[in-house]
Amino acid sequence: MDLPKEIFLKDYKKPDYLFDTVDLEFQLGDEKTMVTSKIAVSPGNEGNSSPLTLHGCDLKLLSIKINGTELKSDKYTVDPRHLTILTPPAGVFNMEIVTEIYPQLNTSLEGLYRSTGNFCTQCEAEGFRKITYFQDRPDVMAKYTCRIEGDKTLYPVLLSNGNLIEQGDLEGGKHYALWEDPFKKPCYLFALVAGQLECREDSFVTCSGRKVTLRIWTPAQDLPKTSHAMYSLKEAMKWDEEVFGLEYDLDLFNIVVVPDFNMGAMENKSLNVFQSRLVLASPEAATDGDYAAILGVIGHEYFHNWTGNRVTCRDWFQLTLKEGLTVFRDQEFSSDLGCRTVKRIADVSKLRSYQFPQDAGPMAHPIRPLSYIKMDNFYTVTVYEKGAEVVRMYKTMFGASGFRKGMDLYFQRHDGQAVTCEDFYAAMCDANNAHLPNFLQWYSQAGTPTVKVTSSYDEGSQAFSLKLSQEVPPTPGQPMKEPMFIPVAVGLVDSTGKDMPLTSIYSDGMVQTLSNDGHPIFTTVLQFKKKEEEFIFKNVPERPVPSLLRGYSAPIRLDSDLTESDLYFLLANDSDEFNRWEAGQILARKLMFSLVADFQQQKTLALNTKFVDGLRAILQSTSLDKEFIAKAITLPGQGEIMDMMSIADPDAVHAVRTFIKKELAFQLKDDLLAAVTSNRSSEAYAFDHDSVARRALKNTCLAYLASLNEPDVTELALNEYKSATNMTEQFAALAALSQNPGQVREDALLDFYNKWQQDYLVVSKWFALQATSDIPGNVVNVQKLLAHPAFDMRNPNKVYSLIGGFCGSPVSFHAKDGSGYKFLGEVVLQLDKINPQVASRMVSAFSRWRRYDETRQALAKAQLEMIISANGLSENVYEIALKSLA
Ligand code: 0A1
Ligand code: ZN
Secondary structure: OOOOOOEEHHHOOOOOEEEEEEEEEEEOOOOOEEEEEEEEEEEOOOOOOOOEEEEOOOOEEEEEEEOOEEOOHHHEEEEOOEEEEOOOOOOOEEEEEEEEEOHHHOOOOOEEEEEOOEEEEEOOOOOHHHOOOEOOOOOOOEEEEEEEEEEOOOOOEEEEOOEEEEEEEEOOOEEEEEEEEEEEEOHHHOOEEEEOOEEEEEEEEOOOOOEEEEEEEEOHHHHHHHHHHHHHHHHHHHHHHHHHOOOOOOOEEEEEEEOOOOOOEEOOOOEEEEEHHHOOOOOOOOOHHHHHHHHHHHHHHHHOOOEOOOEEEOOHHHHHHHHHHHHHHHHHHHHHHOOHHHHHHHHHHHHHHHHHHHHOOOOOOOOOOOEEOOHHHHOOHHHHHHHHHHHHHHHHHHHHHHHHHHHHHHHHHHOOOEEOHHHHHHHHHHHOOOOOOOOOHHHHOOOOOEEEEEEEEEOOOOEEEEEEEEEOOOEOOEOOOOOOOEEEEEEEEOOOOOEOOEOEEEEOOEEEEOOEOOEOEOOEEEEEOOOEEEEEEEOOOOOOEEEEOOOOOOOOEEEEOOOHHHHHHHHHHOOOHHHHHHHHHHHHHHHHHHHHHHHHOOOOOOOOHHHHHHHHHHHHOOOOOHHHHHHHOOOOOHHHHHHOOOOOOHHHHHHHHHHHHHHHHHHOHHHHHHHHHHOOOOOOOOOOHHHHHHHHHHHHHHHHHHOOOOHHHHHHHHHHHHHOOOHHHHHHHHHHHOOOOOHHHHHHHHHHHHHHOOOHHHHHHHHHHHHOOOOOOHHHHHHHHHOOOOOOOOOHHHHHHHHHHHHOOHHHHOOOOOHHHHHHHHHHHHHHHHOHHHHHHHHHHHOOHHHOOHHHHHHHHHHHHHHHOOOOOOHHHHHHHHHHHO
16 A cells, blocks of 8 residues: 555645535446536636646546546546646636446445445545545535436435435436535535435424424335434424524435444435434334434434534544534533433543543544544544533533523634634634633643642631642653643532532632622632642631532543542532532542452452442432432443553453442342332333433343342343333343353343344344453354354444444453454454444554553554554554554
8 A cells, every 4th residue: 555644734725726516417327326527616816726636536537528628638647546637727617527436346335335225425524535536625615416317216215415406207217306505515515315215204393484394214114213313303403493593504304324334423414314223213122322322413413514514624633623512512402301410421431431541542632633644533532522521611611601602603703614623712712702721722732631639728717728730641742731721610518518608719819709690609610721720719617528520520530639538428418410420430439449459469359338338328319310320329430440540450340340249239239129120111111311210220220130140130130121111121131131151141142132133223232232241251252243144244333333342341352362352353454355444443442552461462462563564454444553553
C-alpha cells in the first residue's frame, strides 16, 4: 500500500472551487451501476485558476465533459484516489462525470452497497468518493437532485433526499424517481435507497401547522416492529420544538432499516438510515435497553437535522461540533422522557468505562483531533461522549435559558453554513455576555483532568474552604498541558443531612453574594480555571460535608479528602441523587482496590459490614426510584477498576468483583428475593419509567442471587426464564442462568437459540451473552461460535456482538496464555479484507496493551506486530496498530 498520509487541522484551506448544484443520475443494475454527475462549478476565490482536484475511490471513469464538451485525456489526470482537471475554465462552468461502480462487490458498507439485496448508501465521512468523483469535504455545500432508474420488480421503492418531484415507468420493466432536496448540503448527507421495502406511515403537525409525512421503511415482515420507533420520532420532533424552538423543515421524513450497517445510524437529510437493532422492537424480542437505545438514537439522528445538517462542520476535525452537541441533545431528550438521574448515571458510567481509558491510552485525542490518517477512526467516545460533556458545561454555566439563547444565536448566525467549534463557543459566550477563560482548552487538550479537593472549616470565622488544584495528564504529542476551565457544582450538607443555604463565597480577592432573586441557593458552580484556586464559603454555621461536582458537572476525575464516613453520610443523605450514587461508587471502588491488594497478597477476602449495611439500606428504601436502586447496588465495572490500576490485573479484579457480588448476595439474600418476587410483571409490557424501573431492579437482584449458584436460586432463575412474557425478563433470566458453567447453562442457551433462531437480532444477543461470559476457557466457545451457521463476518452487528463482546470481557480476552489475543489477531486480518472500518474498531481492543503485566504485554504486542506487517492492510487498521505500538 502507499504510505498512508496524515492530515492536519493546521493545514486546512478553503476549497478552490464551489459546487452550486449537483444533479445525480443512477442507473441501478445487478452487475454494475452507472452514475452521472452534473455539477455547476464556480471559483471559490476570485481569479482562481488552479487545477480542480476531485476525490475518487474504486471508480471506473467513463467520461468527463466540461460545458458540454468531452474532455481530452491530456486535460486531466487520474490516480487511484483522485481525478484532476488540469485547467478548468475561468468563472462558472458545468462539469459532467460518468462513472461505473459495483455495489454488489462492496463489502466495506461505505459508498453504494447492497444489504440483503437492497441498494443503500453510507457517505459519512468520506464515502461519497466511492460513488462519483467529487470534492468530498463537508465545506462544499450544494443543492442536489437525484434521479434513480432501476428494475421495477426488483427495486419497487426508490428513495433519496428531499421531495419526490417526478416518477414514472420506463421501457424494459424499469421505472424511475426524481428527488430534489431544496437545502444546501455537504455530500456526506447524500443518500439513496432502492429495493423491496414496505413502510409504516404516520404524520406530525409542526408548531407552525405544517403536516409532515413520516415513513419507516423495512422488509414487510418487520413492519409490526416499527411502532416504538415511530413513537420515538414523533416525541423527538415535539421535544425539539418545545425545548429548542426547532421545527422540521420538509414535508417528508423517511427512515430506512438495513441489517448491514457499520455504525448505529446515519442522519442523511430527510432519509435517515438505521441498522435494524435501533429501529425494530417488540416486547417479546427486544429488551428495555433496546427500547431506550431506539428512543435515543431516533432522537439523535432527527436532532442532527439542525445540529449537523442545517449547520454543518467546516472540516472533519470539527466533528464534535455536530456530534458532541447532538449527543448532548439526545441525552437531554431521553432524560426528559425518562428519569434524569438514572440517565445521567448511565451516561457517566459509559464515559468512565470507555472514554477515560481512551483518554489515557495511545489513541488519546482532544475532542477536536489535531490530525488523522482515516477519519473513520475518529468517530470515538471522546468526540461523541466527552464532546457532549463539554457542551453540557455551557449549560451548567449559563443555565437552561442562557444555553437556549446561545443556541438561538448559533442558528441565527450560521444557518446554511459549515462552521467550527469556535463559532459555537462564540455564539454561547456572546449570547450570554460572557467569556470563559481557558474553556477552549477542552477542544485542544486530550486527557482527563484530575481535580484534587481539600477542605477545611474554621469555626471562629464560620468559613468553609475548598482548595482545588488541577492536573491534566500528558498524552501522545502533548507532554505539557495548560489549566482548563472546570465548572464544579457544590452544595454543603449539614449534620442533619439537609442542604445549607449558600450566602456568599470568597475567591480571587472578591466576595460574591449568592442568591437567586432573593431566594436562597443550595448549589453553586465554582468557576475553577487556574492550576490552583481556593473558594471560601462564608456564614457556614457548622462543619458541613461538601457534595462536590454535583450532577457530574465536568468530565474529570475527582480526588477529594472526603472520609469514608462522609461518603456513607452522602450515600444516605445527599439531595443530589447523582452524588448519592457517586458516593456509593467511590466506596465500592475503595473497597475493590483494597480487596485487589489482598487478593494479590493471597490474603483471605472479607467484606466490611458497613458497605453491606449501606447497600441494604438502599435496597430496602421505599422512597427511592427503583431504577436508581438498581444502579446504586451495581458495582463499578471491571474495566473501570482496571483503568485506575497502575498495572491492570484482570484476574484479581475479576476475582474480587465476583467475591463481592457473591458475598452481597449471601448477606442480602432475603432482600434480594423479596425484590425479585415483588417486582414481577403482572400487566402487559409497557415501556414507561415505572415498569422499566421495576424490571431493572428485579433483574439486577436476580443476577446477584444467581451468583450464589445454589439450587433454590437456580430454580428461581429457571422459573423466571420460563414464565417471562417479555425479552427484558427472559434475557435477564438467561443471563443469570448462564453465569455458572454446567448443564443448566447449556440447556438454557440451547433452548433460547431454538426459540429465537429465526430472529437475527435476538440471535445477536445470544452471541453477545456468550461472548462476554466469564466462564473458564471461554475463548474456545467463542471460537466455535465463529463457525456457527448464524454467524456472518460480513454483518457488523454480529461482529460487534460476538467479537466486540469478547474483547470487552476482561477475563477471556486477557487470558494469560495469550489465546484471546491470538484469536483477535487472526480475526482482525480476516475482517480487514471484508470491512476495514469494522476491523479497525476490533483492533482497538489491543491499544491498551501497555497497561498489563509483562507476559500479557509481550503477547499482545506480538499480535499487533503481526497485524501491522500483514500485506494489503487497510489504512484504518494500520493507523490504530501504528499508534498502539508507538
Ligand atoms: N453521523 C452518524 C454516525 C455515523 C458516522 C460514520 C459513519 O460511517 C463511517 C456512519 C454513521 C451519527 O452520529 O449518528
Ligand atoms: Zn451523530
